[in-house]
Amino acid sequence: MAESMALDRPAATGAPMLAVQGLEAWYGESHILHGVGLEIRQGEVVTLLGRNGAGKTTTLRAIMGLTGRRAGSVRFEGRELIAARPDQIARQGIAYCPEERGIFASLDVTENLMLPPVIAPGGLSLDEIYTLFPNLKERARSQGTKLSGGEQQMLAIARILRTGARLLLLDEPSEGLAPVIVQQIGAMIREIKQRGFTVLLVEQNFRFAQTVADRHYVMEHGQVVDMVENGELAASMDRLHEYLGV
Amino acid sequence: MEDLLFELQLAMPQVILGVINGAFYALLSLGLAVIFGMLNVINFAHGAQFMMGAFVAWMLLAFLGIGYWPALILAPLIVGLVGVLMERLMISRLYKLDHLYGLLLTFGCALVIEGLFRNNFGSSGQRYTPPREFQALNLEIGDFFLPGYRVWVLIAATAVCLATWLVIEKTKIGSYLRAATERPQLVQAFGINVPLMMTLTYGAGVALAAFAGVLAAPIYSVHPAMGANFIITVFAVVVIGGMGSIAGSIVTGFLLGFLQGVTEVVYPPFSQTVVFVIMAIVLLTRPAGLFGRA
Ligand SMILES: Nc1ncnc2c1ncn2[C@@H]1O[C@H](COP(=O)(O)OP(=O)(O)O)[C@@H](O)[C@H]1O
Ligand SMILES: [Mg+2]
Numbered sequence: 001m002a003e004s005m006a007l008d009r010p011a012a013t014g015a016p017m018l019a020v021q022g023l024e025a026w027y028g029e030s031h032i033l034h035g036v037g038l039e040i041r042q043g044e045v046v047t048l049l050g051r052n053g054a055g056k057t058t059t060l061r062a063i064m065g066l067t068g069r070r071a072g073s074v075r076f077e078g079r080e081l082i083a084a085r086p087d088q089i090a091r092q093g094i095a096y097c098p099e100e101r102g103i104f105a106s107l108d109v110t111e112n113l114m115l116p117p118v119i120a121p122g123g124l125s126l127d128e129i130y131t132l133f134p135n136l137k138e139r140a141r142s143q144g145t146k147l148s149g150g151e152q153q154m155l156a157i158a159r160i161l162r163t164g165a166r167l168l169l170l171d172e173p174s175e176g177l178a179p180v181i182v183q184q185i186g187a188m189i190r191e192i193k194q195r196g197f198t199v200l201l202v203e204q205n206f207r208f209a210q211t212v213a214d215r216h217y218v219m220e221h222g223q224v225v226d227m228v229e230n231g232e233l234a235a236s237m238d239r240l241h242e243y244l245g246v
Numbered sequence: 247m248e249d250l251l252f253e254l255q256l257a258m259p260q261v262i263l264g265v266i267n268g269a270f271y272a273l274l275s276l277g278l279a280v281i282f283g284m285l286n287v288i289n290f291a292h293g294a295q296f297m298m299g300a301f302v303a304w305m306l307l308a309f310l311g312i313g314y315w316p317a318l319i320l321a322p323l324i325v326g327l328v329g330v331l332m333e334r335l336m337i338s339r340l341y342k343l344d345h346l347y348g349l350l351l352t353f354g355c356a357l358v359i360e361g362l363f364r365n366n367f368g369s370s371g372q373r374y375t376p377p378r379e380f381q382a383l384n385l386e387i388g389d390f391f392l393p394g395y396r397v398w399v400l401i402a403a404t405a406v407c408l409a410t411w412l413v414i415e416k417t418k419i420g421s422y423l424r425a426a427t428e429r430p431q432l433v434q435a436f437g438i439n440v441p442l443m444m445t446l447t448y449g450a451g452v453a454l455a456a457f458a459g460v461l462a463a464p465i466y467s468v469h470p471a472m473g474a475n476f477i478i479t480v481f482a483v484v485v486i487g488g489m490g491s492i493a494g495s496i497v498t499g500f501l502l503g504f505l506q507g508v509t510e511v512v513y514p515p516f517s518q519t520v521v522f523v524i525m526a527i528v529l530l531t532r533p534a535g536l537f538g539r540a
Contacts, residue, residue: 087437090435098432104425107421115436117436160436
């Protein structure tokens with residue numbers, strides 16, 4: 001179903017950058033993803049919407065190879081990655097920012113920022129990062145987890161902008177943050193889109209998603225059940241409200 | 247005042263002996279801490295690997311005529327390599343299971359390794375004579391005499407502990423290690439080959455034990471149970487310092503050696519027990535250890 005929707009779209013410019021087909025994932029014995037399908041073209045910002053527990057986080061983790069077992073197909077820039085390890089997937093050019101942000105307590109801010117190795121040219125320079133996130137420079141020597149929630153989120157995103165990864169998987173960067181910080185994060189996502197990054201963004205807040213994305217996939221019960229172009233969002237409100245229960 | 251000075255002079259040798267033991271505790275518990283932090287495995291084979299370090303040094307000399315200085319590098323490399331194989335072939339298969347399985351496996355390995363050495367070399371000790379040049383380091387203050395080799399052990403152990411600490415706390419490699427200790431999956435998702443890091447970390451921890459073993463060879467006789475004797479106290483040190491704390495294991499190692507030395511002066515019968523009494527007190531009042539994160 002998801003695949004046929006992808007094909008129904010107006011002709012894409014060339015092959016998709018990321019093509020996920022029939023993705024299944026398990027945590028131990030629990031079968032969580034049941035054939036997830038989605039596509040992202042180079043330069044797009046695409047969101048993954050859905051209620052709590054729909055399987056959005058698991059989808060990102062499965063793309064990175066971080067679920068115990070997975071099956072199906074994950075093609076990135078034409079390469080099949082379903083059998084690859086997380087570090088090999090990262091080195092192809094995909095970077096992941098987890099929902100819990102994953103700031104390391106035993107590393108200071110600079111060490112956190114510099115931790116992910118550069119895997120390709122084209123990432124932001126340290127100067128560019130500090131221009132985008134001035135707080136990180138001021139707090140360079142602080143312990144990573146001493147930052148505020150918003151600063152930790154900025155740090156978690158900043159550190160994957162340096163690496164030269166071309167596709168960013170961001171898991172609910174707006175979660176639990178004050179509206180003014182959410183706005184900053186929105187501005188930052190539009191800025192990195194400008195710079196040519198491709199983003200798969202997990203969100204529960206579609207009002208926020210609407211301000212940054214080109215398209216939206218909707219997940220339910222471990223499957224992608226719908227896809228909405230950002231321009232059609234207003235016309236699709238009733239449908240979305242039903243999916244998201246808001 | 248005169249009396250006190252005299253007493254102190256009498257006490258010195260015991261206390262220094264204690265501190266030298268402490269240097270071994272520090273080296274060994276440091277290796278255990280590094281391994282536990284990264285692999286979540288309590289490496290019960292650590293004592294056997296310490297013994298292997300001493301034996302490899304002895305064999306290099308007895309069979310190949312390779313002396314102390316090359317052995318100080320070669321033995322840790324060789325034993326570290328054995329550690330790498332152990333991790334790849336056996337330990338890495340247990341990461342998904344509870345700690346307890348890693349502990350049982352490495353305990354089993356320790357028994358097998360000690361058994362092999364006992365079969366081949368018997369239980370009695372082999373002598374390992376250190377090079378003469380250490381006599382240049384002999385310390386003589388009044389009646390107090392400290393053989394140069396023991397001075398060297400203190401210097402070498404302290405330097406290696408410090409270097410290890412610096413690598414872990416101040417370098418890029420160390421930041422990978424610290425980060426992977428916290429969230430191995432995320433670190434791997436950044437493109438770092440964490441399974442390989444775990445293998446090398448185990449190898450490095452084992453090499454530290456073997457290095458301690460080479461240092462120990464000229465002081466204690468080289469025999470299959472030499473590690474088993476040490477390792478019980480070392481585990482008490484690790485519990486007191488806090489499992490996994492790098493600086494904690496170094497400081498606690500030296501401190502407890504010193505304390506054992508002092509006890510030897512004040513009330514000798516208690517000197518073997520003091521560490522375990524402290525362990526009990528720490529477990530009751532600060533279960534995470536003096537330097538551990540609760
Ligand atoms: N580590 C885990 N072990 C077992 N089940 C999990 C685990 N993580 C998530 N789940 C289950 O997987 C389902 C999808 O979770 P998740 O992907 O986190 O949803 P979302 O991000 O959309 O809120 C939920 O039912 C959740 O309970
Ligand atoms: Mg989630």
